[in-house]
Amino acid sequence: MRTTHPSRSRQPNRRTFLRTTAVTTGAALAGALELSRSAHAAGSDVIKVGLIGCGGRNTGAGAQALKADRGARLVALADIFLDRVHRTREVIRGELARLGRADQVDVPEDRCFTGLEAYKAVIEAADVVCIANAAKFHPFHALAALKAGRHVFVEKPHGIDPHGIRLMREAIQLAKEKGLSLVSGLHSRYHPGYQETIQRIHDGAIGEVVAIEENFLRAPYGVTERKPGLTELQWQFSTQYHFRWLSGDDVPQSLVHNMDRARWVLHEANPVHCHGLGGRSSMVEPIYGDVFDHHSVVYHFPNGVRVYAFCRTTTGCYNESSSIVLGSKGRASILACRIEGETRWRWRAPSNDPHQTNPYQIEHDRLFAGIRAGKPVNNGDYMADSTLTTIMGQLSCYTGKGMSWEEVNASDFFYPPAPEACRDDMEPPTRPGPDGRYPVPIPGQTRFW
Numbered sequence: 515m516r517t518t519h520p521s522r523s524r525q526p527n528r529r530t531f532l533r534t535t536a537v538t539t540g541a542a543l544a545g546a547l548e549l550s551r552s553a554h555a556a557g558s559d560v561i562k563v564g565l566i567g568c569g570g571r572n573t574g575a576g577a578q579a580l581k582a583d584r585g586a587r588l589v590a591l592a593d594i595f596l597d598r599v600h601r602t603r604e605v606i607r608g609e610l611a612r613l614g615r616a617d618q619v620d621v622p623e624d625r626c627f628t629g630l631e632a633y634k635a636v637i638e639a640a641d642v643v644c645i646a647n648a649a650k651f652h653p654f655h656a657l658a659a660l661k662a663g664r665h666v667f668v669e670k671p672h673g674i675d676p677h678g679i680r681l682m683r684e685a686i687q688l689a690k691e692k693g694l695s696l697v698s699g700l701h702s703r704y705h706p707g708y709q710e711t712i713q714r715i716h717d718g719a720i721g722e723v724v725a726i727e728e729n730f731l732r733a734p735y736g737v738t739e740r741k742p743g744l745t746e747l748q749w750q751f752s753t754q755y756h757f758r759w760l761s762g763d764d765v766p767q768s769l770v771h772n773m774d775r776a777r778w779v780l781h782e783a784n785p786v787h788c789h790g791l792g793g794r795s796s797m798v799e800p801i802y803g804d805v806f807d808h809h810s811v812v813y814h815f816p817n818g819v820r821v822y823a824f825c826r827t828t829t830g831c832y833n834e835s836s837s838i839v840l841g842s843k844g845r846a847s848i849l850a851c852r853i854e855g856e857t858r859w860r861w862r863a864p865s866n867d868p869h870q871t872n873p874y875q876i877e878h879d880r881l882f883a884g885i886r887a888g889k890p891v892n893n894g895d896y897m898a899d900s901t902l903t904t905i906m907g908q909l910s911c912y913t914g915k916g917m918s919w920e921e922v923n924a925s926d927f928f929y930p931p932a933p934e935a936c937r938d939d940m941e942p943p944t945r946p947g948p949d950g951r952y953p954v955p956i957p958g959q960t961r962f963w
Contacts (some may be wrong), residue, residue: 564640567647592632653681669699674762677928686894707851720841728772756803792911811907914957
């Protein structure tokens, strides 16, 4: 998996939106003018976009970035696997061609990059970097791009361990200092229906919030058969959601959206303490790597509010995705944008145009509009804390121990190796045992610090 340049290789609520989704700095325009790349926003029609990661999520993000701004050009792609790079290029080109905008895809073969060092080439080529690769690298790559003066969109989770959150906090602060945008893939904050629902909760529509139930129950995600010829490292990258050193497991990966909504409802409060239960019940074959297939976390928030959070990735079981807020005068379903009880209300989309209500698209619309206006968007007020909340729950599930916010926030623990130490020729930190299965944490016995 040596890093290569493939060309040399064979191979609406308006007030809520403003308050919750965009943080601007008073010196943003002045800071932006000091950056060489920001001249593109002020003085050129072209904003160069590069993608680090060519899975489904970043393929979608790349297309949304180009749709957000007619002057945006996709110029560079990077992934561990060259076939993914080519597929992403063609999918995005096809989608833009249907809009008569295929010229926005300009990725010749010498700007298709592979390997763990390929992120550097994308950062060099782009003005805006979209990051959606293995979550282990999200904070590391975001920080590198911001240091180079690039605007960043980074998918969730924004770290998989406390050390990663420290890097992301550094990136958040650096973006503010440099007048650069740092937009989070926690897209719930950009959904106009969720914004209106949560604003009504804040305005007292369900009375005092008593408890919140969060569910993300589904079949296993991203399961793939092992292709012949892959090294062990390549195999683990090809199915990265099933290895905790790359993905952080399902609480940060899946419940991060739920817990971000819960923190939003609770006025950005952080949990004081949590206790979690988790393990593997049925998805135990080697294809499922070393992650758990079920988790339950109870978060204790200030003022006595508890959040009951559940995620599961098993087949043949009951499925549900929901965020239910229980109040003294009723309840709210955030995903259904509905309130019941003393107040009965349901949000209706103000437009039949899906572009106007699609939070995935809106987050890119806001990112590029901010770049053009010299008013950078920084989602750092919630992205790091919401992610650390899920890391806290995941570690509690793994160890079987209660976990406090103070404890996890003070820790610098990371799943080895550190992202900057990863190399294309390294041995992965976990390997299968004699039976082909990978070792998993044992609650009550596993310790991380």
